[in-house]
Amino acid sequence: MSDAYLALEDGRVIEARGRAPGRTRGELVFTTAYTGYEESLTDPSYEEQVLTFSYPLIGNYGVRTERFESDRVHPRAGIAHEFTDDVAEWLRGEGVPAIDHIDTRELVTSIREEGAMKCGIAVGDDATPEAAKAELSECKGMSEHVDIGKRVTTVEHTTYGDGAVDVALIDCGAKMSIVESLVDRDATVHVLPYDTTPGDIADLDPDLLFISNGPGDPANFEAAETLVEEYVGDLPIAGICLGQQVVARALGGTTEKMMFGHRGVNQPVRDLDSGQVVMTTQNHGYTVGEPGDELDVKQVNVNDGTAEGLANEDLDVITRQYHPEAHPGPHDSLGFFDDVLAMTAADRNVVADD
Numbered sequence: 001m002s003d004a005y006l007a008l009e010d011g012r013v014i015e016a017r018g019r020a021p022g023r024t025r026g027e028l029v030f031t032t033a034y035t036g037y038e039e040s041l042t043d044p045s046y047e048e049q050v051l052t053f054s055y056p057l058i059g060n061y062g063v064r065t066e067r068f069e070s071d072r073v074h075p076r077a078g079i080a081h082e083f084t085d086d087v088a089e090w091l092r093g094e095g096v097p098a099i100d101h102i103d104t105r106e107l108v109t110s111i112r113e114e115g116a117m118k119c120g121i122a123v124g125d126d127a128t129p130e131a132a133k134a135e136l137s138e139c140k141g142m143s144e145h146v147d148i149g150k151r152v153t154t155v156e157h158t159t160y161g162d163g164a165v166d167v168a169l170i171d172c173g174a175k176m177s178i179v180e181s182l183v184d185r186d187a188t189v190h191v192l193p194y195d196t197t198p199g200d201i202a203d204l205d206p207d208l209l210f211i212s213n214g215p216g217d218p219a220n221f222e223a224a225e226t227l228v229e230e231y232v233g234d235l236p237i238a239g240i241c242l243g244q245q246v247v248a249r250a251l252g253g254t255t256e257k258m259m260f261g262h263r264g265v266n267q268p269v270r271d272l273d274s275g276q277v278v279m280t281t282q283n284h285g286y287t288v289g290e291p292g293d294e295l296d297v298k299q300v301n302v303n304d305g306t307a308e309g310l311a312n313e314d315l316d317v318i319t320r321q322y323h324p325e326a327h328p329g330p331h332d333s334l335g336f337f338d339d340v341l342a343m344t345a346a347d348r349n350v351v352a353d354d
């Protein structure tokens with residue numbers, strides 16, 4: 001008898017060791033990041049997913065709140081070969097089930113071969129394979145979570161920093177280090193609910209519209225799409241991850257689900273103008289298919305050729321599929337935030353108007 005079971009969409013039920021009790025379900029995904037478990041576990045983009053760490057030991061440098069990307073744990077459960085007691089205690093306190101002592105190499109290989117799949121988890125003294133299967137039978141597909149934005153967004157307008165440039169950051173589940181990267185560069189960041197309307201933006205009169213990262217299917221973020229449609233050409237527009245997907249959809253492009261996505265801190269990205277390759281942090285399961293007529297693909301993933309950066313220089317639109325803010329991961333692409341804020345430079349607009 002075990003105290004933890006993982007039921008997979010492919011019919012298997014795997015025994016594990018329980019580290020934090022509970023029953024839950026979600027889309028089973030993996031990250032190859034070898035550091036940054038606090039950041040990953042608090043990244044709102046993992047909402048409704050069960051996160052498997054391919055790196056075998058998770059928790060070896062403790063748990064510190066200053067590394068959190070939001071105020072709670074977002075994956076519905078955590079899976080590792082081994083969680084330290086620190087992490088297990090943290091997840092127990094958060095009410096998020098956790099299991100370890102399973103062959104995560106085999107599990108990750110299955111996800112790579114079969115794709116991200118639904119799963120159910122039961123952990124605790126009364127856990128049974130049937131309980132895990134019952135959770136699995138209730139599991140929805142990612143795109144069915146139509147109200148996912150509501151669960152991760154700010155409820156009210158919150159302002160960070162006191163800089164010269166006013167950024168309207170549409171919070172579809174924003175990581176805090178995106179806010180910090182902008183504040184560090186002399187911006188005032190207005191974090192706004194995911195369903196902010198064009199009228200709200202008109203009242204605020206910002207210098208830049210920025211669509212954040214966020215969980216689930218970008219098709220479920222129609223309000224943010226509407227903002228991009230309304231303000232393209234009038235305001236510079238930037239987006240990260242879900243933000244890139246929303247901007248692409250608003251400007252005539254398409255998005256599609258990937259087989260198992262990109263999650264890790266060493267995804268190689270090539271800039272098509274310079275030829276330079278940078279290492280990037282990623283966490284996404286959807287990708288831009290067709291960019292549409294308004295956007296050019298400026299950067300691509302070296303492994304699979306998917307769109308990593310889009311732009312329209314005349315309309316002042318620039319987006320990234322990966323996470324330039326890192327946290328966790330390499331800082332190679334922090335310059336993205338300088339490029340974004342440069343679009344708002346008043347003197348540049350004066351020159352352009354002349």
Ligand SMILES: NC(=O)CC[C@H](N)C(=O)O
Binds near residue numbers: 284
């Ligand atoms: N980190 C993100 O913004 C993820 C975007 C989207 N939810 C995806 O999975 O592709």
